[in-house]
Amino acid sequence: MLTTNPFDDDKLREECGIFGVAQAEGASALVALGLHALQHRGQEAAGITSFDGQHFHTHRAMGHVAGNFDRDEIIRALAGTMACGHVRYSTTGETALRNVQPLYADLASGGFAVAHNGNISNAMKLRRELVRRGSIFQSTSDTETIIHLVATSHYRTLLDRFIDALRQVEGAYSLICMTPEGMIACRDPLGIRPLVMGRLDKSVIFASETVALDVVGATFEREVEPGELVTVQNGEVKSIRPFATVSPRPCIFEHVYFSRPDSIVAGESVYSVRKAIGAELAIESPVDADLVIPVPDSGVPAAIGYAQQSGIPFELGIIRSHYVGRTFIQPGDKVRHLGVKLKHNANRALIEGKRIILIDDSIVRGTTSLKIVQMMRDAGAAEVHMRIASPPTRHSCFYGVDTPERTKLLAAQHDVAGMREFIHADSLAFVSIGGLYKALGEARRADIHPQYCDACFTGDYPTRLTDQDELAPADQFSLLAEKTA
Structure with a gap:
């Protein structure tokens, strides 16, 4: 096989782009448009999950957004006023539909969907502990670790369980999550991976880059701050800061290469x-x-x-x-x-x-x-x-x-x-x-x-690299093979 793109094949590649919409008629159609604008951040696979007030609906596919989400019957099947989506780049890990996001699970508190940009640098250690406690993983994605941490947390409310899960992870994450109660968007305390918030009429939109807001006609409001959780529930937007304040360290390569120049x-x-x-x-x-x-x-x-x-x-x-x-x-x-x-x-x-x-x-x-x-x-x-x-x-x-x-x-x-x-x-x-x-x-x-x-x-x-530090040099490729976020 020969790819005729010799200049792009030897680049550092962002592994993901995420986009979410709360309180919008035809939310999944907006997500599909937003993912088009973020296609440069992930060209291997794409997925969208929506919620119609009763049920979650998901469509995930290998390949580009175009060809997978430009058919009316697919968008109609993703019904609801809340939806989130994800585009993914291939990594040295497994290329398989089970790793395509958003990931979804039925928890005791109800459905939970998550789209993740970043990498959990202690995911392997956490995964081993969770498996020993009885968790059964369905993917090789570090993102699934977050779902299991939420599921096994002893806190009462879903929000507290989610915060408890995030306090156990290291590394970089920008997340858009959906529950029956609403949407949660957050960044890690260092803000390594980007996430912005915008408005379109009464809708609240989250995206990896401002260019995705432009494409759907939304107005940029602000960045989600490092260490901040933003919840959208019943038309109300709240900001929560559950982590100790540290000096931000956003990725400098967003300016050099990753982001689109019009962002x-x-x-x-x-x-x-x-x-x-x-x-x-x-x-x-x-x-x-x-x-x-x-x-x-x-x-x-x-x-x-x-x-x-x-x-x-x-x-x-x-x-x-x-x-x-x-x-x-x-x-x-x-x-x-x-x-x-x-x-x-x-x-x-x-x-x-x-x-x-x-x-x-x-x-x-x-x-x-x-x-x-x-x-x-x-x-x-x-x-x-x-x-x-x-x-x-x-x-x-x-x-x-x-x-x-x-x-x-x-x-x-x-x-x-x-x-x-x-x-x-x-x-x-x-x-x-x-x-x-x-x-x-x-x-x-x-x-x-x-x-x-x-x-x-x-x-x-800027963070501990727990999984990396635990590996002998001969095993380092194995860690990279698990990086499928």
């Missing part, structure tokens, strides 16, 4: 921040060249910023076809190389004889960068310089991002000179961690905890 994250335009990162990169790592060329599509804003700051012309030297999905062809190096060009092709007339600067958002394994540099050389580029709009990715993420194990991260195995040699570029440079913070209007201080989770760059993990 607003922490009050900042993602597009503008990415341009500012490109400008910082031009200041820190200038090079004498003829053209600035983005790696489509994620490198475009940073490339614009680099070009504006450096005064070097911005040009589209790589043309992307938006009409090619996955292609299945016979193996063989020659045919594989031709298949790659179905998706992206060099603009030879522009590139030939030119000294070019390629701008991309990150380097993970390095295999993609190697292909891009070679594509430029084959098109006749005189020099190929690469500039990366993030610091070197040296550490794996355990907070809901599909990351290769550390031994497969190019920056964990080589210094920048070694990475340049690996990708065969004439020069290679990354924006510094200080430059990244500067583009965000911050200064990363050594005397305090940083304002963001930047562990993939620095190794400074």
Whole structure:
């Protein structure tokens, strides 16, 4: 099998996007639209669960939102004025319908559905304890751990049982939950994964990104704060803060790559921040060249910023076809190389004889960068310089991002000179961690905890990694195989 998307296959990937609607006629149709806007956050599978006042209804499927939730009979079957949905990326874990969310269970207090963006970093330990106590798991998802913790809690009300469950978990989570009484949305105390709240007439909407609110015509109200639970019940919205206050550490990579450029994250335009990162990169790592060329599509804003700051012309030297999905062809190096060009092709007339600067958002394994540099050389580029709009990715993420194990991260195995040699570029440079913070209007201080989770760059993990710490090095892949949130 060959995927003809060579530039996206070597990216860090958000594993999920979530969207929920309370108090809206045809709630599931709104959720389907919202999930369309979040499709970039998860392209393996999608699911929607609704509640009609009496019964919960669920439809989950492998593949994109389009094709699974654009048929009237499916949306009609998801009846009710409350619904939540989820899009999921594949991970190193099992690809199976049983792991597609929202997950649903009949508890003693009634139905309970949950959609989760993030990763519980002590899920394996909690799961072993729950199994010993008699819990029977139906999936390999860490999200199901939350359901069992709620089910086995000794507190009386469902809300207290839910809070009790969250106090036992570590890691990152943004959750949208549904019960017969209403909807609950929450973020972990550090706010690692994003979640926003909006309004559409009398409806309350929660989403991973503001762009999903835009698509359904909702008005952005505010972010769900780190450590906050927001309940929507009988038209009343309440905020609960059951956790001790700590300094937030939202994921910095939302600004670099994960979020759509037309989203607003922490009050900042993602597009503008990415341009500012490109400008910082031009200041820190200038090079004498003829053209600035983005790696489509994620490198475009940073490339614009680099070009504006450096005064070097911005040009589209790589043309992307938006009409090619996955292609299945016979193996063989020659045919594989031709298949790659179905998706992206060099603009030879522009590139030939030119000294070019390629701008991309990150380097993970390095295999993609190697292909891009070679594509430029084959098109006749005189020099190929690469500039990366993030610091070197040296550490794996355990907070809901599909990351290769550390031994497969190019920056964990080589210094920048070694990475340049690996990708065969004439020069290679990354924006510094200080430059990244500067583009965000911050200064990363050594005397305090940083304002963001930047562990993939620095190794400074903001929470305990219980499951990871308990594993011997030979078993580390097993942990990643269970990351299916």
